[in-house]
Amino acid sequence: KAGVTQTPRYLIKTRGQQVTLSCSPISGHRSVSWYQQTPGQGLQFLFEYFSETQRNKGNFPGRFSGRQFSNSRSEMNVSTLELGDSALYLCASSGDNPQETQYFGPGTRLLVL
Amino acid sequence: AQSVTQLGSHVSVSEGALVLLRCNYSSSVPPYLFWYVQYPNQGLQLLLKYTSAATLVKGINGFEAEFKKSETSFHLTKPSAHMSDAAEYFCVLSKGFQKLVFGTGTRLLVSP
Numbered sequence: 001k002a003g004v005t006q007t008p009r010y011l012i013k014t015r016g017q018q019v020t021l022s023c024s025p026i027s028g029h030r031s032v033s034w035y036q037q038t039p040g041q042g043l044q045f046l047f048e049y050f051s052e053t054q055r056n057k058g059n060f061p062g063r064f065s066g067r068q069f070s071n072s073r074s075e076m077n078v079s080t081l082e083l084g085d086s087a088l089y090l091c092a093s094s095g096d097n098p099q100e101t102q103y104f105g106p107g108t109r110l111l112v113l
Numbered sequence: 114a115q116s117v118t119q120l121g122s123h124v125s126v127s128e129g130a131l132v133l134l135r136c137n138y139s140s141s142v143p144p145y146l147f148w149y150v151q152y153p154n155q156g157l158q159l160l161l162k163y164t165s166a167a168t169l170v171k172g173i174n175g176f177e178a179e180f181k182k183s184e185t186s187f188h189l190t191k192p193s194a195h196m197s198d199a200a201e202y203f204c205v206l207s208k209g210f211q212k213l214v215f216g217t218g219t220r221l222l223v224s225p
Contacts, residue, residue, distance in 0.1 A: 004156075033213070043203065043215035056212045090156055098209045099145050099164070104156040 002027065004093050004105035012111045018079040021108045025072050025093030031055075032074040033102060034066060037088040046089075049074055050096075078110075086112045115140045117204045119216035127224050132176075132191040134219045136204030139185065145207035146187045148178055151218075152200045160202075163187060174198070199223045 005024045013019050025032050033056075034046040045058040049068035068074045072093075078085055088109050092102035120135040138144055145164055149157040161172025168180045178189045187204060204216040 035213075042217050043213075045212050045214075048212060058212075092157075092213075099207055101147070101159055101162055102213065103159070104149075106156045109154075 004091060004103055006089075006091050006105040006108050008108060009106065010109050010111075012113065013081050014113050015081055015083060017081050018077065019081060019110060021076045021089055021091075021110075023074045023076070023091030023093075023105060025074070025091075026103055029093035029095055029103075030072050031094045031096070031100075032068055032072065033092045033094075034074070034076050035090045035092065036060075037090060037107070038086070043090070046076070081112045083112050086110060115144070115206055115208055115214055117146075117206045117214060117216040119204050119219050121219055122217065123220045123222065125222040125224065126194045128196055129193050132189070132194045132198065132221065134189040134202050134204075134221065136187045136189065136216060137185050138187060138204075138206055140206060146180065147205040147207070147213075148172065148176070148187075148189050149203045149205055150200050151203065157203065160189070194221075194223050196223050196225065
């Protein structure tokens with residue numbers, strides 16, 4: 001099976017712009033989670049989608065949003081970018097069991113100038 | 114609140130030496146615990162997972178971890194370090210429904 005894929009791998013934006021990141025889960029996985037990784041805050045949970053519905057949400061401002069499509073692919077959007085949004089954004093997919101192992105993609109590295 | 118604490122942001126060992134990465138957890142319910150590894154500029158790879166079936170969990174690349182409820186610990190070990198083990202290791206607790214809580218990570222340095 002192909003693993004979790006994320007596009008693009010690298011992105012440079014300027015403050016105030018918006019960005020959309022994409023994640024394709026492992027075939028058959030309906031749950032997709034997003035995480036932000038920064039040197040200062042470490043790895044933090046953003047949100048999780050299951051069958052096109054947001055099932056869980058972390059403590060991030062409303063500028064961070066996401067969606068999931070019927071084929072389980074997910075997108076994450078960040079509007080009005082701030083310098084502090086520079087980070088590695090990781091996507092993970094898993095099966096239907098709430099405690100099932102999550103498999104991570106390689107991440108999208110976002111740099112905000 | 115559920116949390117994990119990793120002791121030591123950096124651990125240095127010589128090649129062939131024992132690797133011991135420490136993790137303590139806090140959870141009001143029986144926890145699901147994981148160790149993930151992250152190589153530079155890559156995503157996270159699962160090393161092993163504890164799900165209460167057995168207290169000693171064997172993972173990939175010769176790593177294993179022992180769940181000790183009395184000590185609320187889940188330390189990661191490997192008998193003999195290899196240069197390729199140099200990476201960052203994360204102890205992770207699952208809060209259910211795919212919401213993971215990560216430790217701060219331990220960077221393992223392996224010298225020849």
